[in-house]
Amino acid sequence: MTRKNASLTPIAKNTLKRYLMRMIESVKARVAEEIPATFGIVLDGSFCPLEVEEDLGAQSLFDLIADTLSRYNKPWEAVHFMVADNCSVNQYIGSREGGLPMVGCASHRFNLAVTDYLTSYEALLSKIHALMTKLRTIKGRAILRRVTDLSPLHRYDTRWSSTYAIVQRYTKLKPALNSLGHGTLVECGIQTLLLQKTESECAHEILEVLADFEGVTKTLQRSTLTLSGRKEQLSAAERADFRRTGRDVTEETSPTQAAQLSLVQQAFKKRKVSKRSLYADVAFIPPTSNECERFFSSVKLVYSDLRKRLDVSTLEVLMFLMYNSDLWDVYTIESARL
Known part of the structure; x- marks a missing residue:
């Protein structure tokens, strides 16, 4: 400049x-x-x-x-x-x-919903956070650098996406931690903080759910997102009534196609809608x-x-x-x- x-x-x-x-x-x-x-x-x-x-x-x-x-x-x-x-x-x-x-x-409501959902897993998430906190110390980072270039992450209470980040990072650090000797882990005070086998399996299950949540979060952060994308599916009876009146209705996605799409793709998949609407256009209203x-x-x-x-x-x-x-x-x- x-x-x-x-x-x-x-x-x-x-x-x-x-x-x-x-x-x-x-x-x-x-x-x-x-x-x-x-x-x-x-x-x-x-x-x-x-x-x-x-x-x-x-x-x-x-x-x-x-x-x-x-x-x-x-x-x-x-x-x-x-x-x-x-x-x-x-x-x-x-x-x-x-x-x-x-x-x-919508982003704020989604964050509140995710926080409420993660309440039942708080004990497991606290153990992962405690392990990450220990690995963030000078000695913990020095030992971790022996086996991997990845660094431990921190969890923030006001940002649920940090929970997804530390669970994902734990799954990547777990093989590196297992490669360290038992004596090294005990000497650094890491052995007592390691998760049990069942807890690690549960962490992988949570990660799959959080990955879907992360996709929804990124979708809500799009600057082009509007309330016009919020459409409710009709029931079978309602669709039959619309067909009798000769009006166009929304086409549903088949179960086979829906299974091949991600959570976000299923929610925002384009459908054919009626050309006329009795409601005001809300395309200019940002949902977040x-x-x-x-x-x-x-x-x-x-x-x-x-x-x-x-x-x-x-x-x-x-x-x-x-x-x-x-x-x-x-x-x-x-x-x-x-």
Whole structure:
């Protein structure tokens, strides 16, 4: 970047910030022009810029949304839905009088369901976690490097995918651990943490289930995923009624074909549907709030250790311009410099 822009003339910091603020006002005006009459909002309340940071109540978030809508001269009626996590604060906003219809984040619901499913295997998962913790020590890593290049992983309570990662890593490390001598394992305190044969077999069974869960998670994280892919299959009686009326119905996948598909492929396999529908098109509604998390990840990359002294307002300006890069061009920059 330095070499690319080495020929540019020097510019003062205050001048650059003044140009950025002018561009912000220009982009905001264009956003206000292009916002449709009806729309929805996607939010993640963990990073809302509230005036009082310690106040995380529903009313504060409600007021923040109302203030943002007033800036763009949009009434509450213009917002048709809100996509957010299934926490109590967001549910209150969606259920209160004059509130917004809330679409719970599918990824968040799926994480809660997987966490509930893994409760019965918590004892086994705790043993695998304890083994991984021991192998993550200096002595444990040194012994592990004798037989494999793989490193032990850590399990995080807030991210169920880390459970899939440590179970998968355990199945790969198990042959390497078995190749170590009994005396070496006892000396390092690893022998007592090894899983029994039945527990190892159970770990392989859990891994197969978690692999399907992992496929569903990656599918839910697609930026192109919409609620239009959520279709319920009809019963045999309902299909017969539709045939008598002469309407097109969804074609089911045969059991033989379904057995050859993965869990995700079976759920999202394309089917022929009726051309006409009595319901509103929901293809524009995102089923998850992963877009917010991707935005936070981008902010983390920009706000690196070399930019820790960067002002928060400047960071917001940079990220706003980056995510709305299609709304400004070189002519916008020239107008800001005039």
